[in-house]
Structures are given as C-alpha cells and as structure tokens.
Amino acid sequence: xxxxxxxxxxxxxxxxxxxxxxxxxxxxxxxxxxxxxxxxxxxxxxxxxxxxxxxxxxxxxxxxxxxxxxxxxxxxxxxxxxxxxxxxxxxxxxxxxxxxxxxxxxxxxxxxxxxxxxxxxxxxxxxxxxxxxxxxxxxxxxxxxxxxxxxxxxxxxxxxxxxxxxxxxxxxxxxxxxxxxxxxxxxxxxxxxxxxxxxxxxxxxxxxxxxxxxxxxxxxxxxxxxxxxxxxxxxxxxxxxxxxxxxxxxxxxxxxxxxxxxxxxxxxxxxxxxxxxxxxxxxxxxxxxxxxxxxxxxxxxxxxxx
Numbered sequence: 001x002x003x004x005x006x007x008x009x010x011x012x013x014x015x016x017x018x019x020x021x022x023x024x025x026x027x028x029x030x031x032x033x034x035x036x037x038x039x040x041x042x043x044x045x046x047x048x049x050x051x052x053x054x055x056x057x058x059x060x061x062x063x064x065x066x067x068x069x070x071x072x073x074x075x076x077x078x079x080x081x082x083x084x085x086x087x088x089x090x091x092x093x094x095x096x097x098x099x100x101x102x103x104x105x106x107x108x109x110x111x112x113x114x115x116x117x118x119x120x121x122x123x124x125x126x127x128x129x130x131x132x133x134x135x136x137x138x139x140x141x142x143x144x145x146x147x148x149x150x151x152x153x154x155x156x157x158x159x160x161x162x163x164x165x166x167x168x169x170x171x172x173x174x175x176x177x178x179x180x181x182x183x184x185x186x187x188x189x190x191x192x193x194x195x196x197x198x199x200x201x202x203x204x205x206x207x208x209x210x211x212x213x214x215x216x217x218x219x220x221x222x223x224x225x226x227x228x229x230x231x232x233x234x235x236x237x238x239x240x241x242x243x244x245x246x247x248x249x250x251x252x253x254x255x256x257x258x259x260x261x262x263x264x265x266x267x268x269x270x271x272x273x274x275x276x277x278x279x280x281x282x283x284x285x286x287x288x289x290x291x292x293x294x295x296x297x298x299x300x301x302x303x304x305x306x
Contacts, residue, residue, distance in 0.1 A: 003066035005093060007100070010061035010073070013054065016045055018070040019063075019085070020206075026087055027235045032275065033121050033145040033297045035085045039230035041238045042205040044077075049196035051204065062100055064093055074100060076293045080107035081117045083161070085126070095130050102134070104306045111304045119143070121299040131302045141299035146293035150267050150274065151294065158257035158264075163219040167263060168210055169226075172200035187226075206233060212238065214261055216254045222246070225254035229262045230242035231271070238266040240276035243284070258292055276288040 007195055023038045030113045032129065045056050057073050072086035074097050079280040082101035083264075084094060098118065106116040119142065120127050128138075149201040162164050170176045179194035184193040207230035218226040227238075245255045276293060278284050285296075 005064060005066050005090075007062060007064050007069070007096075009026065010063055013057070016056060018043075019073055022070055022072075022085060022087060024165070024232060024234050026231065027237070029151040030294065031086050031121070031123055031297070032147045033299065034088070034124070036083065037230075037237075037275065038137045038232060039205075039207045039241055042230065043201065044075075046204040047197050047201045049194055049200065050287065051200055053209065061105055062104070063088070064097065066090065072097060072284040074105070074294050078090075080105065080109060080115050081119075083119065091126060094127060095134075096270070098130055100132055101251055102305060102306050103160075105272075115303055115305050117301050117303045119301050121290070123298055124299075125296065128302070131304075134304065136304040139301040139303055142298060143277065144285065144296050144298045146276045146285075146288045147295040147297070148263075148274050148293040149246065150263065150271055150292070152261045155263045155267065156260055158260040160216070160250065160257050161201050161252040161254060161255060164224060164254065165217040166257060167215060169213045169215050171210065171213075174199070176215075180226060183223045183226050183244065183246055184242070186246050186248075205230070207239070212265055214258045216258055218249060222254075224249035225258055227255060227258035227262055229266065229274075231266075236261065236269050236270060238274040240274060243276065256287060256291065259287075
C-alpha cells in the first residue's frame with residue numbers, strides 16, 4: 001500500500017530531532033554532500049547567543065511525512081535560498097518541495113525581482129533536471145565538499161611553528177570563548193561573532209566534541225588558528241568546520257598542523273572518514289588535497305526569478 005504523504009510546517013522543538021536523525025540516517029545510503037551534515041543543522045539550532053530565540057523555529061521550514069514519519073524537509077539558510085533534505089526513497093516528491101520553496105522562500109534581490117536559489121551537487125542529475133524544467137538557471141558560483149577515508153594510510157605528524165602552542169579549547173572559560181569569537185571575526189571579515197554563541201553550541205550541540213576542538217595559540221596568547229571537528233558518532237565521521245587562521249598569522253602552517261592533529265585524534269577514536277566543506281578558494285583546496293582529502297564533490301547554485 002502506498003504511504004500517505006503529507007506536508008506541514010515545523011512547529012516545535014520536538015521536530016528538530018527527527019530532522020537531525022534524517023541527516024544521520026541517510027549518510028550511508030546517499031553520496032557525499034547529498035544532504036547536510038548534522039553539524040550544519042546543529043549550528044542553526046544551537047550556535048546562538050540566545051537559545052530561547054530558536055533560530056530554526058524562526059525560519060520558514062516545511063516538513064514532509066509518510067504515514068507520520070519524516071521523509072524530507074526544506075529550510076532556508078539565508079534570504080531567498082532553499083535547501084532540500086530528503087530520504088532517497090522519496091525523491092519523487094522533490095518537484096513538490098521545489099514548488100513550495102518557490103512560493104514561500106523567494107525574496108526580493110538587488111534587481112528588485114523576487115528570486116529563489118537552490119544549491120545542487122554536480123552529480124545530482126535528478127535535481128538538476130527538476131530545476132531546469134521549472135525554469136532555474138545554473139550559476140557560475142558554488143562550493144565543494146572534500147572527503148577523506150582515514151583507513152590505514154600514513155598521517156604525517158603535525159609540525160607546530162616555533163613559539164606557538166597547540167591545545168584544545170576550554171568552552172567553560174569565557175576568555176577562550178571570546179578568543180574564538182575574535183578569531184572567527186578576523187578570519188572571515190565579520191563583526192557579529194560573540195562568546196555566548198560559541199559557548200551555547202559547545203554545551204548543547206550533540207555533535208560537539210571538546211577533544212576535537214583545536215586551537216593554535218600565538219606567543220602573545222592570542223588565538224591564531226582554529227579547527228573545529230564536530231563528530232557524527234553514528235557514522236563515525238569527523239566534519240571539519242570551521243578551518244580558519246587569523247590574517248596576522250598566515251603562512252605558518254598553523255591550520256595544516258591543527259588539521260593533521262585532528263586526523264590523528266579521529267583515527268584514535270575509531271573514525272572511518274572525514275569531510276570538509278569549502279568554496280572555490282584555491283589555497284584552501286590545495287591544502288585539503290595535500291592533506292589527503294582525495295575526493296571533491298562540486299556543486300553550483302541554481303537560480304530562478306519568480
């Protein structure tokens with residue numbers, strides 16, 4: 001008998017956990033990058049200075065269920081974008097999901113027209129066909145997710161630049177939390193990161209593992225580089241996010257050393273593999289290739305004026 005498929009908005013915090021479970025459960029049965037990693041959803045819920053102001057519930061999120069079981073959902077990350085998360089057995093509903101996104105998530109762009117943007121992996125010919133048929137056009141910008149099987153290959157030992165110290169963070173120390181916020185702001189050209197959001201994530205996000213949260217401290221005590229590695233225990237996968245170096249401390253191999261240390265720690269925990277998301281930045285991708293991230297899955301934004 002065909003399952004009865006229904007659709008409804010995300011309503012309460014109780015919806016979060018099935019949404020997260022869907023991402024974890026589909027890892028073994030989908031290609032790399034097909035759905036979000038659960039760390040990304042954890043961030044949308046818990047990387048906030050005010051946990052009561054639920055950042056997921058404040059978004060327009062639509063769920064699809066088959067006989068009451070969650071099989072997919074659409075959520076925005078920014079303004080005028082949509083991200084589809086779906087169990088691969090139910091890909092026949094993607095056209096409906098895209099249609100919902102067009103009607104509910106499109107937003108005015110600089111041109112004054114309402115636009116909707118959906119990111120699609122290059123291998124996903126099914127979703128590309130749906131978008132093309134619905135009038136979406138492929139853009140020339142996108143991103144990439146790199147993958148590395150840990151296996152039994154040799155992982156080089158990290159070399160720490162003279163005068164710098166490699167250690168784990170202490171999220172209960174507000175000075176450490178502020179140091180992470182300051183580093184993120186400097187590395188990514190931002191001004192909104194703060195100590196409270198980082199501390200809340202470390203306390204509440206199930207994917208956070210302190211022993212995989214690594215920082216490089218400069219001789220003057222400033223945080224010079226940071227590598228966080230949330231961990232998917234069910235799939236034994238490390239997820240490098242973020243990887244960053246302060247502009248004043250670049251070209252010293254700091255991020256490389258932190259990433260290598262992370263690989264050693266992941267292997268000791270019994271991890272099977274690791275991923276890292278990146279855009280088109282040539283230096284970052286060169287680093288990930290040199291470290292042994294052997295697979296690159298590229299995707300592009302597809303846009304439609306509605």
